[in-house]
Amino acid sequence: MTDKTIDRRFCIAPMLDWTDSYCRGFHRLLTQKAVLYTEMVTTGALIYGDVDRHLRYQQAEHPIALQLGGSNPEHLAQSTKLAEEYGYDEVNLNVGCPSDRVQSGQFGACLMADPQLVAECTKAMLGAVSIPVTVKCRIGIDQQDDYADLQRFVSTVAESGVETFIVHARKAWLDGLSPKENRDIPPLNYERVYLLKKEFPQLEIIINGGITSLAETLQHLQQVDGVMMGRAAYQSPYLLKEVDQRIYQAERPVISDAELLEQIYQYVEQRLQEGAQLKYISRHIVGLFQNRPGARQWRRYLSENAYKSGSGVEVIKAAAALLPDLSYA
Numbered sequence: 001m002t003d004k005t006i007d008r009r010f011c012i013a014p015m016l017d018w019t020d021s022y023c024r025g026f027h028r029l030l031t032q033k034a035v036l037y038t039e040m041v042t043t044g045a046l047i048y049g050d051v052d053r054h055l056r057y058q059q060a061e062h063p064i065a066l067q068l069g070g071s072n073p074e075h076l077a078q079s080t081k082l083a084e085e086y087g088y089d090e091v092n093l094n095v096g097c098p099s100d101r102v103q104s105g106q107f108g109a110c111l112m113a114d115p116q117l118v119a120e121c122t123k124a125m126l127g128a129v130s131i132p133v134t135v136k137c138r139i140g141i142d143q144q145d146d147y148a149d150l151q152r153f154v155s156t157v158a159e160s161g162v163e164t165f166i167v168h169a170r171k172a173w174l175d176g177l178s179p180k181e182n183r184d185i186p187p188l189n190y191e192r193v194y195l196l197k198k199e200f201p202q203l204e205i206i207i208n209g210g211i212t213s214l215a216e217t218l219q220h221l222q223q224v225d226g227v228m229m230g231r232a233a234y235q236s237p238y239l240l241k242e243v244d245q246r247i248y249q250a251e252r253p254v255i256s257d258a259e260l261l262e263q264i265y266q267y268v269e270q271r272l273q274e275g276a277q278l279k280y281i282s283r284h285i286v287g288l289f290q291n292r293p294g295a296r297q298w299r300r301y302l303s304e305n306a307y308k309s310g311s312g313v314e315v316i317k318a319a320a321a322l323l324p325d326l327s328y329a
Contacts (some may be wrong), residue, residue: 005089005132006035006063006065006089006090006132007033007035007063007248008035008164008204008206008225008226009221009225009226009227009247009248010031010033010034010035010217010226010227010229010243010247010248011034011035011036011037011065011166011206011226011227011228011229012024012027012034012035012036012037012228012229012230012233012234012240013037013208013228013229013230013233014037014038014039014040014065014067014092014094014136015039015230015231015234016039016040016097017039018039018234018284019036019037019038019039019234020038020039020280021056021057021058021061022271022276022280022281022284023234023284024036024038024057024058024061024064025058025060025061025267025271026237026264026267026281026284026285027233027237027240028060028061029255029260029263029264029267030237030238030240030241030243030255030260031240031241031243031244032244032250033243033244033247033248033250034240034243034244034247035063035064035065035089035090036061036063036064036065037064037065037066037067037092038057038064038065038066038067039067040067040068040069040094040097041054041055041066041067041068041069041079042068042069042070042107043068043069043070043072043075043076043078043079044070044075046078046079046082047075047078047079051082055082055083055086055088056086057086062087062089063089063090064088064089064090065088065089065090065091065092065134066083066086066088066090066091066092067091067092067093067094067136068080068083068091068092068093068094069094069097069107069108070093070107070121071106071107071111071117071121072121073120073121073123073124073125074124076093076121076124076125077124077125077127077128078128079091080125080128080129080133081128081129083129083131084128084129084130084131088131089131089132090131090132090133090134091125091129091131091132091133091134092133092134092135092136092166093118093121093122093125093133093134093135093136094107094108094136095107095108095109095111095112095118095135095136095137095138096108096109096136096137096138096168096172097109097179098138098141098172098173098174098177098179109137109138109141109172109174110141110174112137112138112140112141112144112149112153112172113141113144115152115153115156115157116156118135118153118156118157119156119157119159119160120160122135122157122160122161122162123160123161126160126161126162132163132164133161133162134162134163134164134165134166135157135162135164135165135166136165136166136167136168136208136228137153137165137166137167137168138167138168138170138171138172139167139168139169139170139171139189139192139193140171140172141171141172141173141174142171142172142173142174142175145171147192147195150167150192150196151196151199154196154200154203155200158200158203163202163203163204164203164204164205164206165196165203165204165205165206166206166208166228167193167196167205167206167207167208168208168209169188169189169190169192169193169207169208169209169210170183170186170187170188170189170209170210171186171189172186173185173186183231188209188210190207190209190220190223193205193207193223193224194223194224197223197224197225204225204226205224205225205226206224206225206226206227206228207220207223207224207226207227207228208227208228208229208230209230211227211228211229211232212229212232212236213232213239214239214242214243214246214247217229217247218246218247221247234284234287235287235290236287236290236291237284237285237287237288238288238289238290238292241254241255241260242254257323261316261320264285264316265313265316265317267281268281268282268312268313268316269312269313272312272313277311278306278307278311278312278313278315279306279307279311282302282306282315282316283306285302285316286298286299286302286303287299289323293323293324293325294322294323294324294325297319297322297323298319298320298322298323301315301318301319301322302315302316302319305318305319
């Protein structure tokens with residue numbers, strides 16, 4: 001049976017250069033239930049670099065998963081053990097990123113061509129810890145694009161003990177498309193992910209790719225166990241306000257805009273006291289009021305003022321003062 005200590009009905013995707021600790025802390029103000037994922041961290045960065053810089057986070061970020069990139073079973077086991085020691089709730093192996101840098105390091109989506117190696121990696125990771133180890137993959141790569149290929153990959157890796165697969169419902173072209181193009185050009189094939197769940201009912205299958213609303217999320221949840229949202233959650237974070245109520249049936253009311261802004265002020269002040277610079281925090285909240293009255297003024301004020309030396313929470317408050325009405329939530 002799958003691990004149920006983490007409720008993955010709604011997850012926010014790991015996104016390089018986006019989902020840092022400041023971002024995750026902000027997202028946690030909007031949803032207490034969603035599972036948050038770190039940016040991908042390579043095993044080399046942990047084994048040869050500054051472990052604390054890569055792994056530290058705030059306790060409020062739980063439930064939180066560390067995404068690892070690597071293909072050496074021993075190094076992955078070491079890194080997974082570090083994650084457990086730091087208190088992460090889950091470790092996720094990246095088998096979906098198509099970038100050249102990732103391929104040259106022999107990890108990411110290119111690993112889908114070698115399910116046995118992935119199984120060796122996940123077996124070593126699971127053997128090192130007691131927390132869940134999950135895999136994030138694509139539905140295929142290059143010419144290895146039949147359902148049978150995905151079926152074989154999942155079956156092989158599941159034999160190692162992995163119970164949760166997060167499946168981006170697009171194939172990855174490792175030769176010919178950039179990482180950005182790989183997020184848009186290969187067509188979405190949700191049906192293939194649905195079929196995977198039907199064939200492997202004992203596994204937890206989380207669907208990812210092109211999902212932009214909670215209405216879509218609820219539709220997918222009729223077919224699979226969970227949804228992972230990426231760019232929409234980052235670029236239009238306002239939609240996260242209703243995740244706990246609509247996805248997790250939380251009884252508490254949706255947070256009001258006024259309450260949310262007060263929490264943002266407190267959060268920003270706390271992080272500034274820890275030594276952060278406002279520009280590194282505020283970049284994650286620029287899209288908060290996307291498509292709402294005053295959104296343009298909010299974005300412009302933050303963009304023009306947050307980078308200035310010594311900027312503090314007063315910049316956020318001044319931007320909020322440009323919003324014409326906080327009661328439109």
